[in-house]
Amino acid sequence: MNYILFDGAVRDQLLPFTFTRPVADIRVGILTLREKWEHMLGTTTTTITEDYLVDKFPMVEMEENVMINASFIPSEHMIALIEGLLENQAVFYEDEPLAFFAKEGEEVDFDSYEVVQYTYDDVLRIEHTWDIFAKNGDAIARDFALLTEGRTSQPIPEKTVAFNESQIFIEEGAKLSLCSLNAEGGPIYIGKHSEIMEGAMIRGPFALCDNATVKMGAKIYGPTTIGPHCKVGGEINNSVLMGYSSKGHDGFLGNSVLGEWCNLGADTNNSNLKNNYAEVRLWDYETEGFAHTGLQFCGLMMGDHSKCSINTMFNTGTVVGVSANIFGSGFPRNFIPSFSWGGSAGMTTYKTNKAFEVSKIVMERRGVDFTTDDAAILEHVFEEAAKWRKG
Numbered sequence: 001m002n003y004i005l006f007d008g009a010v011r012d013q014l015l016p017f018t019f020t021r022p023v024a025d026i027r028v029g030i031l032t033l034r035e036k037w038e039h040m041l042g043t044t045t046t047t048i049t050e051d052y053l054v055d056k057f058p059m060v061e062m063e064e065n066v067m068i069n070a071s072f073i074p075s076e077h078m079i080a081l082i083e084g085l086l087e088n089q090a091v092f093y094e095d096e097p098l099a100f101f102a103k104e105g106e107e108v109d110f111d112s113y114e115v116v117q118y119t120y121d122d123v124l125r126i127e128h129t130w131d132i133f134a135k136n137g138d139a140i141a142r143d144f145a146l147l148t149e150g151r152t153s154q155p156i157p158e159k160t161v162a163f164n165e166s167q168i169f170i171e172e173g174a175k176l177s178l179c180s181l182n183a184e185g186g187p188i189y190i191g192k193h194s195e196i197m198e199g200a201m202i203r204g205p206f207a208l209c210d211n212a213t214v215k216m217g218a219k220i221y222g223p224t225t226i227g228p229h230c231k232v233g234g235e236i237n238n239s240v241l242m243g244y245s246s247k248g249h250d251g252f253l254g255n256s257v258l259g260e261w262c263n264l265g266a267d268t269n270n271s272n273l274k275n276n277y278a279e280v281r282l283w284d285y286e287t288e289g290f291a292h293t294g295l296q297f298c299g300l301m302m303g304d305h306s307k308c309s310i311n312t313m314f315n316t317g318t319v320v321g322v323s324a325n326i327f328g329s330g331f332p333r334n335f336i337p338s339f340s341w342g343g344s345a346g347m348t349t350y351k352t353n354k355a356f357e358v359s360k361i362v363m364e365r366r367g368v369d370f371t372t373d374d375a376a377i378l379e380h381v382f383e384e385a386a387k388w389r390k391g
Contacts, residue, residue, distance in 0.1 A: 003037070003068060006048040008071050014026065014127075014129055015285040016322055019304070021053070028136055030139075041082075053377060055376065066100070092118065100113065130257075140189070153170050160177075162182075163183060179200040180202065184203075194212045203220065204223075205222040205224075207224070209243070212231070214233070218232060230244065233249050233250065235250075241257075251267045253269075261362055283335040299318070301319045304323070323338055324336050
């Protein structure tokens, strides 16, 4: 069967991260949503997403297809129902399609479908940006079980202090030196060719993905995910870095999500708790207002390619778009549109030619090309974000 992941109704609620990727390519837990589905289905997938993303994330349609809502984290019950779908059948969760059978070129009319309601209590879904960190502990636990079942971890080095060793899994090529791993609160996964340097202290749930680095003396509280090729130091609590991003120095990052190719300057700090302990509200691109999160702790949401200088201070519940460059003293606004340049003293437009020069340099340092597809996506985001920029 040909499986296609679609963005679904929550795509705009997951901006700024879905400006530059389909919902399926959001990382939560150890794996991206796509990687979870592919692992459990035992096959590759393609994507239905926004038109401007299709050159980088194409869809492959065949005569018979099963469409899957990418915002759901797969479970064994979901997989069993999806693999058994036949023509004119669908699985719904409440009022929304979770998966359905589709023939090539034919319109789908659910009124003519046999609809099965999904009633199992194992639903874990990413519907809002803050779900990425708030549900990260459950996602790490599921991925840990998925990736380690029937496998044996590399040995824990003698000079590494480890608690609850059965919940620590170290992949081949990982390097650990004089660090502390405490998995009493949740599993710890150390990816291939990753490194944890001397003096780092880590509490699970925690995922260090392939080729990522934890620097000396870091203090990391779970549930936290450090994506592939990321570099982190200082203090981190309940955060997700999707990949290729750096928080390499002292400073605090808490209850936050960074996309790819982000960089936080030395001693950057974010607030994750309001002084009056009130619920945090977060910018919502869909309503163009501030949404109720229901959370007391919520920090920074930063889209791909955004960066800030040393000593940057982010207020509670700050949303930074794609390819913003933030610097200066004081607290910048708690909504910074894509391609903004400046800080608390004011913002101007970060022109694409300058932004692309930086992206090329940053990506080349990691052996990744800045492609024409990447440029076209960012050009689209630049134009879409113009209505929110003032300068």
